[in-house]
Amino acid sequence: MGKRLDGRVAVITGGGSGIGLASARRMASEGARVVIGDVDVAAGKAVAEEVGGEFVQADVTSEGEVEALFQAAVDRFGSLDVAFNNAGISPPEDDSILDTGLDAWRKVQEVNLTSVYLCCKYAIPHMRRQGRGSIINTASFVAVMGAATSQISYTASKGGVLSMSRELGVQFAREGIRVNALCPGPVNTPLLQELFAKDPERAQRRLVHVPMGRFAEPEEIAAAVAFLASDDASFITASQFLVDGGISGAYVTPL
Numbered sequence: 001m002g003k004r005l006d007g008r009v010a011v012i013t014g015g016g017s018g019i020g021l022a023s024a025r026r027m028a029s030e031g032a033r034v035v036i037g038d039v040d041v042a043a044g045k046a047v048a049e050e051v052g053g054e055f056v057q058a059d060v061t062s063e064g065e066v067e068a069l070f071q072a073a074v075d076r077f078g079s080l081d082v083a084f085n086n087a088g089i090s091p092p093e094d095d096s097i098l099d100t101g102l103d104a105w106r107k108v109q110e111v112n113l114t115s116v117y118l119c120c121k122y123a124i125p126h127m128r129r130q131g132r133g134s135i136i137n138t139a140s141f142v143a144v145m146g147a148a149t150s151q152i153s154y155t156a157s158k159g160g161v162l163s164m165s166r167e168l169g170v171q172f173a174r175e176g177i178r179v180n181a182l183c184p185g186p187v188n189t190p191l192l193q194e195l196f197a198k199d200p201e202r203a204q205r206r207l208v209h210v211p212m213g214r215f216a217e218p219e220e221i222a223a224a225v226a227f228l229a230s231d232d233a234s235f236i237t238a239s240q241f242l243v244d245g246g247i248s249g250a251y252v253t254p255l
């Protein structure tokens with residue numbers, strides 16, 4: 001049996017770090033040719049080199065740069081089979097609605113939601129031409145549950161990603177294009193580790209809600225991305241694909 005993603009071309013935004021980086025490694029190991037789009041040139045180039053792919057400097061809030069990113073993948077490798085629209089931010093200025101200013105609100109909406117609109121807008125025409133494609137948009141478990149530790153624009157942006165993905169999944173279902181919203185639970189990233197090492201109570205406040213009692217590793221999210229990208233997920237579209245250790249299903253968690 002060949003590798004699941006042999007011959008497939010995958011664009012990953014935010015592929016320079018975290019979930020995007022783990023997904024670049026995973027999809028490349030399954031045979032995909034990977035194109036990394038990121039604003040971080042050093043990190044993006046290093047990942048592209050590691051996985052034998054291409055790097056394209058792209059700010060996902062720029063219409064021209066997003067269009068050029070997907071065109072570059074087609075020009076370089078001949079097709080666009082997977083769009084993992086994953087770049088996103090969660091800055092500290094985005095907090096309770098009472099404290100979050102309009103600039104912080106707008107910045108997060110641009111990077112997390114407008115970016116996904118742009119990426120889908122410029123990926124879908126290539127996929128329609130081919131009659132095939134898998135789009136995976138990174139939302140979050142906070143798109144389906146409320147938190148008293150609010151990041152109001154982030155949560156609203158991820159809700160937008162979720163409903164936009166559902167609508168696109170339905171609209172293009174008969175053209176061979178699948179669109180799913182990936183909803184990761186909290187992931188064990190260096191940033192999170194540092195934050196919680198300084199403030200164990202903050203970590204505990206969150207961990208108590210996770211049935212598995214731990215955060216996800218980036219590789220566990222990447223495994224779901226590779227699945228959604230592949231034909232193993234051929235009947236999965238317009239879904240909210242939760243990879244959350246059971247958080248969204250829990251009331252009382254194990255001691």
Ligand SMILES: NC(=O)c1ccc[n+]([C@@H]2O[C@H](COP(=O)([O-])OP(=O)(O)OC[C@H]3O[C@@H](n4cnc5c(N)ncnc54)[C@H](O)[C@@H]3O)[C@@H](O)[C@H]2O)c1
Pocket residue numbers: 013014015016017018019020037038039040043058059060061086087088089090111138139140141183184185186187188189
């Ligand atoms: N880490 C978590 O706990 C978690 C949980 C749920 C959802 N998510 C979502 O997963 C996605 C990836 O998160 P992560 O934790 O891997 O983040 P990360 O910060 O490790 O990586 C994000 C990458 O996106 C890039 N990026 C940021 N702004 C960009 C822009 N304007 N244009 C292009 N690239 C840009 C960064 O340079 C970086 O390489 C985000 O959408 C995030 O909201 C993360």
